[in-house]
Amino acid sequence: MPAGRPGPAAQSARRPPRPLSSLWSPLLLCVLGVPRGGSGAHTAVISPQDPTLLIGSSLQATCSIHGDTPGATAEGLYWTLNGRRLPSELSHLLNTSTLALALANLNGSRQQSGDNLVCHAQDGSILAGSCLYVGLPPEKPFNISCWSRNMKDLTCRWTPGTRGETFLHTNYSLKYKLRWYGQDNTCEEYHTVGPHSCHIPKDLALFTPYEIWVEATNRLGSARSDVLTLDVLDVVTTDPPPDVHVSRVGGLEDQLSVRWVSPPALKDFLFQAKYQIRYRVEDSVDWKVVDDVSNQTSCRLAGLKPGTVYFVQVRCNPFGIYGSKKAGIWSEWSHPTAASTPRSERPGPGGGVCEPRGGEPSSGPVRRELKQFLGWLKKHAYCSNLSFRLYDQWRAWMQKSHKTRNQDEGILPSGRRGTARGPAG
Amino acid sequence: MDPQADSPVSFLPHLEAKIRQTHNLARLLTKYAEQLLEEYVQQQGDPFGLPGFSPPRLSLAGLSGPSPSHMGLPLSERLRQDAAALDALPGLLDAVRRRQAELNPSSPRLLRNLEDAARQARALGVAVETVLAALGSAARGPGPEPAATTALSTANNAAGIFSAKVLGLHVCGLYGEWVNRTEGDLSQLVPGDVA
Numbered sequence: 001m002p003a004g005r006p007g008p009a010a011q012s013a014r015r016p017p018r019p020l021s022s023l024w025s026p027l028l029l030c031v032l033g034v035p036r037g038g039s040g041a042h043t044a045v046i047s048p049q050d051p052t053l054l055i056g057s058s059l060q061a062t063c064s065i066h067g068d069t070p071g072a073t074a075e076g077l078y079w080t081l082n083g084r085r086l087p088s089e090l091s092h093l094l095n096t097s098t099l100a101l102a103l104a105n106l107n108g109s110r111q112q113s114g115d116n117l118v119c120h121a122q123d124g125s126i127l128a129g130s131c132l133y134v135g136l137p138p139e140k141p142f143n144i145s146c147w148s149r150n151m152k153d154l155t156c157r158w159t160p161g162t163r164g165e166t167f168l169h170t171n172y173s174l175k176y177k178l179r180w181y182g183q184d185n186t187c188e189e190y191h192t193v194g195p196h197s198c199h200i201p202k203d204l205a206l207f208t209p210y211e212i213w214v215e216a217t218n219r220l221g222s223a224r225s226d227v228l229t230l231d232v233l234d235v236v237t238t239d240p241p242p243d244v245h246v247s248r249v250g251g252l253e254d255q256l257s258v259r260w261v262s263p264p265a266l267k268d269f270l271f272q273a274k275y276q277i278r279y280r281v282e283d284s285v286d287w288k289v290v291d292d293v294s295n296q297t298s299c300r301l302a303g304l305k306p307g308t309v310y311f312v313q314v315r316c317n318p319f320g321i322y323g324s325k326k327a328g329i330w331s332e333w334s335h336p337t338a339a340s341t342p343r344s345e346r347p348g349p350g351g352g353v354c355e356p357r358g359g360e361p362s363s364g365p366v367r368r369e370l371k372q373f374l375g376w377l378k379k380h381a382y383c384s385n386l387s388f389r390l391y392d393q394w395r396a397w398m399q400k401s402h403k404t405r406n407q408d409e410g411i412l413p414s415g416r417r418g419t420a421r422g423p424a425g
Numbered sequence: 426m427d428p429q430a431d432s433p434v435s436f437l438p439h440l441e442a443k444i445r446q447t448h449n450l451a452r453l454l455t456k457y458a459e460q461l462l463e464e465y466v467q468q469q470g471d472p473f474g475l476p477g478f479s480p481p482r483l484s485l486a487g488l489s490g491p492s493p494s495h496m497g498l499p500l501s502e503r504l505r506q507d508a509a510a511l512d513a514l515p516g517l518l519d520a521v522r523r524r525q526a527e528l529n530p531s532s533p534r535l536l537r538n539l540e541d542a543a544r545q546a547r548a549l550g551v552a553v554e555t556v557l558a559a560l561g562s563a564a565r566g567p568g569p570e571p572a573a574t575t576a577l578s579t580a581n582n583a584a585g586i587f588s589a590k591v592l593g594l595h596v597c598g599l600y601g602e603w604v605n606r607t608e609g610d611l612s613q614l615v616p617g618d619v620a
Binding site for chain 2: 046049050080082083084110111112113114115116117118124125126128129130131169171
């Protein structure tokens with residue numbers, strides 16, 4: 001319905017009220033306490049009431065005028081489905097008081113509350129209605145995957161089925177139980193990480209396997225996924241490493257130092273951890289990944305381009321927690337941290353590895369600095385007089401520029417951020 | 426209590442503020458009621474919401490729309506009827522919400538709007554009763570609400586789904602009519618406003 005247009009009830013409020021209709025209204029009698037079966041609607045009844053049907057099936061329906069309505073006849077009645085008048089050739093008079101309808105090859109329901117099949121009098125007034133539910137039974141859910149954040153909870157998600165929409169409201173229920181004992185439990189917090197997901201916030205056992213499955217139910221049937229068996233310790237993920245700092249390595253124009261802190265939530269349990277670092281040039285979308293950064297909280301990136309802003313992220317895999325032999329699940333990437341390599345006239349090779357600590361600079365720092373200063377002078381100096389004062393001003397400007405870039409948390413000039421995080425894995 | 430008989434009416438500042446506040450609330454709820462109706466018809470599907478869609482007007486026991494003679498009544502009586510209707514509406518809106526939770530479980534906005542409407546009707550009704558009391562006119566007692574709600578629940582459960590949709594449309598329409606009527610009646614009390 002277009003926004004802003006007054007609804008029918010609002011419109012009717014501005015018209016003089018209809019006199020109480022001389023036509024008998026079963027619904028009115030119903031609300032006054034007189035029991036009434038069938039459609040309960042208006043001056044006729046549609047049969048069947050609110051049927052559920054498979055896509056592609058047929059429907060035979062009737063609209064029968066109430067017998068005690070004086071002069072009432074089915075002559076001139078017609079049908080609409082979701083507001084559209086149905087072709088007259090689809091209906092025929094069964095008798096003087098009944099109009100029949102035959103629909104074939106039904107499409108899936110347009111809305112979850114059912115398709116509105118309505119029987120109208122010749123003047124267009126509504127005599128009765130029935131809601132059709134046309135769809136498909138649910139398919140077997142599959143591809144259940146679960147992860148635990150810091151061993152405190154369990155989040156699972158699944159795929160509903162390959163066929164896609166059922167056209168009927170389908171209820172998904174994630175069930176779980178301890179493998180060798182205990183009763184079935186039902187997850188209660190749905191849609192936490194997407195439409196087909198559920199979150200179990202607490203009371204999870206460790207060192208013992210759970211059985212997890214999904215049940216799908218709608219008006220046409222139900223389906224159950226295969227059972228996934230897992231130990232919470234085998235699917236642990238954690239928070240991204242906090243306090244990631246990226247800084248220059250003295251005046252070395254092709255290196256940056258990255259430092260971070262081990263995720264605090266697992267600090268009492270994380271005997272081993274793996275880290276990954278990824279970095280990219282400011283105006284590039286291609287990340288380079290440094291793998292196998294094992295159990296250390298710093299790394300030096302080398303082979304970088306001088307005078308270039310880099311964005312850096314770190315993530316953690318708490319593998320082997322409590323002796324688990326499984327790989328563990330990578331955390332999300334930390335917030336991007338940016339830093340720039342010092343500028344030089346010589347371009348760097350552009351590659352990147354994580355250098356061991358204590359790596360030596362490739363050339364004298366003073367000489368390199370002077371070269372950079374001369375380059376800056378060409379751009380900014382208004383006179384050719386060199387002086388220590390001018391040199392000191394330049395150094396102060398460099399430090400300020402370096403500090404400003406390190407405070408940048410990944411906002412590019414175009415407003416883009418680094419790559420969005422999804423569930424790592 | 427008829428501002429038309431005693432003009433100009435002098436109000437205490439706090440009463441004036443309360444009247445303005447209640448009038449503003451009614452005005453706001455009139456807009457919300459329109460949004461509720463739009464959301465409702467959208468979720469029921471066509472022909473609900475189509476131009477010209479006009480199911481038979483239903484009459485719930487104990488609650489109907491403002492009568493044509495409403496405007497001819499003294500203001501105090503009009504406000505009493507407004508308060509009585511607003512007192513009955515929360516139960517009806519709750520009944521509609523429960524039914525819609527079965528019919529449209531994946532429509533959280535509609536369900537939330539219905540829940541909000543029940544609370545808003547209750548709040549406006551209480552505010553109108555407070556104004557009436559301050560003006561020395563007592564509001565009526567709870568009266569019709571239990572009967573109307575029971576009747577709607579019975580109808581909802583016994584009737585088919587199409588009829589349940591029509592009933593819900595009717596209740597949403599009544600809510601809009603009554604908050605709109607309340608806003609109009611209160612406007613005659615707001616100092617400085619012309620009736």
